Amino acid sequence: MSTALQTSTDLRIGPYAVDPAVVLAPMAGITNVAFRQLCREFGSPTSLYVCEMITARAIVERDSKTMEMITFGPDEHPRSLQLYGVEPASMSEAAKIIVGEGRADHIDMNFGCPVPKVTRKGGGAALPYKRRLFRDIVRAAVKAAEPAGVPVTVKFRIGIDDDHHTFLDAGRIAEDEGARAVALHARTAAQRYSGQADWDAIARLKEAVTSIPVLGNGDIFSAQDALDMIAKTGCDGVVVGRGCLGRPWLFGELQAALNGEPVPRSPELGKVAEIIARHGRLLAAHLGEDKGVRDLRKHMAWYLKGFPVGADLRRSLAMVSTLTELDDLLGRLDPTAETLEAEGPRGRQGSPAKVVLPEGWLDDPEDGMVPAAEDMHSGG
Numbered sequence: 001m002s003t004a005l006q007t008s009t010d011l012r013i014g015p016y017a018v019d020p021a022v023v024l025a026p027m028a029g030i031t032n033v034a035f036r037q038l039c040r041e042f043g044s045p046t047s048l049y050v051c052e053m054i055t056a057r058a059i060v061e062r063d064s065k066t067m068e069m070i071t072f073g074p075d076e077h078p079r080s081l082q083l084y085g086v087e088p089a090s091m092s093e094a095a096k097i098i099v100g101e102g103r104a105d106h107i108d109m110n111f112g113c114p115v116p117k118v119t120r121k122g123g124g125a126a127l128p129y130k131r132r133l134f135r136d137i138v139r140a141a142v143k144a145a146e147p148a149g150v151p152v153t154v155k156f157r158i159g160i161d162d163d164h165h166t167f168l169d170a171g172r173i174a175e176d177e178g179a180r181a182v183a184l185h186a187r188t189a190a191q192r193y194s195g196q197a198d199w200d201a202i203a204r205l206k207e208a209v210t211s212i213p214v215l216g217n218g219d220i221f222s223a224q225d226a227l228d229m230i231a232k233t234g235c236d237g238v239v240v241g242r243g244c245l246g247r248p249w250l251f252g253e254l255q256a257a258l259n260g261e262p263v264p265r266s267p268e269l270g271k272v273a274e275i276i277a278r279h280g281r282l283l284a285a286h287l288g289e290d291k292g293v294r295d296l297r298k299h300m301a302w303y304l305k306g307f308p309v310g311a312d313l314r315r316s317l318a319m320v321s322t323l324t325e326l327d328d329l330l331g332r333l334d335p336t337a338e339t340l341e342a343e344g345p346r347g348r349q350g351s352p353a354k355v356v357l358p359e360g361w362l363d364d365p366e367d368g369m370v371p372a373a374e375d376m377h378s379g380g
């Protein structure tokens with residue numbers, strides 16, 4: 001049993017006992033069915049691997065591309081789906097469609113997106129500032145999903161900026177409304193991905209929210225980071241985003257550390273090449289070879305980061321078109337080369353930016369005005 005599970009708050013999802021100690025963060029454009037399977041092959045089968053975010057309105061409108069994104073592997077359980085919505089009615093309807101059609105076992109709600117296109121309309125990380133609206137949306141999702149045995153969890157940031165923190169209210173409201181866990185990305189929207197995550201906020205949320213698991217998110221790049229976050233904050237689990245980009249084996253390292261076992265050494269380039277080939281095949285199986293190999297391209301720089309690979313070969317791999325070509329190029333890598341960077345990409349540098357909000361948004365934290373629109377295609 002993992003150390004993090006020795007809390008009073010483990011998470012059950014339908015018939016599945018879930019160990020919330022390690023969670024793959026939802027990442028738009030990344031955590032599709034192939035990437036989730038790859039991470040699961042390294043990590044624990046009882047961890048939670050969350051899919052790419054899906055927009056509630058697009059489900060309600062039965063947008064065909066969106067419906068296709070709701071794809072899970074035949075043995076993938078629990079099927080964990082993240083929803084983005086800005087008003088209770090469409091959130092409720094989308095949740096009803098998902099549970100009514102048996103399309104997922106778990107719904108996570110995304111209130112963390114900081115991009116101006118989204119916050120400008122009061123969505124994403126801007127939304128929890130409007131306490132009543134936030135409560136209504138969470139309530140709508142829980143009411144639609146819980147009776148069918150589909151638990152709802154809620155993910156949010158610290159707040160809009162340093163003057164407008166919302167996470168403690170958001171956590172208490174989510175708990176009150178029947179969410180089964182909350183996850184805090186310990187940055188403000190103004191920070192986007194810059195600077196360091198503020199793990200003290202996770203500790204404060206853990207003190208405020210006592211009846212459901214509190215998951216910490218932000219800057220887990222190594223097994224030691226996970227142990228440190230759990231020790232410093234008392235959180236019930238860690239949610240891992242950028243740290244596993246090009247490093248799906250991080251889930252094995254995290255599990256070993258949490259089990260108190262020796263953490264495996266980071267793989268040499270030969271092993272990484274095998275993992276890239278496996279990732280390519282999983283993508284091809286799910287998306288078709290052309291689309292799948294194209295999708296793999298974006299992962300290439302992450303996989304090769306820190307390894308001594310010539311510029312030409314690196315470029316060819318980033319433009320690979322077929323599985324045969326992939327195998328040929330991977331065969332040219334030096335299998336014994338070691339990475340100079342034992343850890344994944346650390347947070348981007350940069351300073352907080354002003355968050356673009358609807359006119360008058362900050363005037364009244366209670367007012368439940370519904371944001372204008374729900375178009376959103378990038379993540380949190």
Ligand SMILES: Cc1cc2nc3c(=O)[nH]c(=O)nc-3n(C[C@H](O)[C@H](O)[C@H](O)COP(=O)(O)O)c2cc1C
Nearest residue numbers: 025026027028053110185218219240241242379380
């Ligand atoms: C490429 C990318 C896409 C993301 N997409 C989503 C998303 O769809 N939903 C969401 O809640 N968060 C999304 N996030 C935020 C992550 O889930 C996570 O909160 C954030 O990266 C902080 O964790 P980390 O420090 O471990 O990366 C995304 C992050 C990245 C880097």
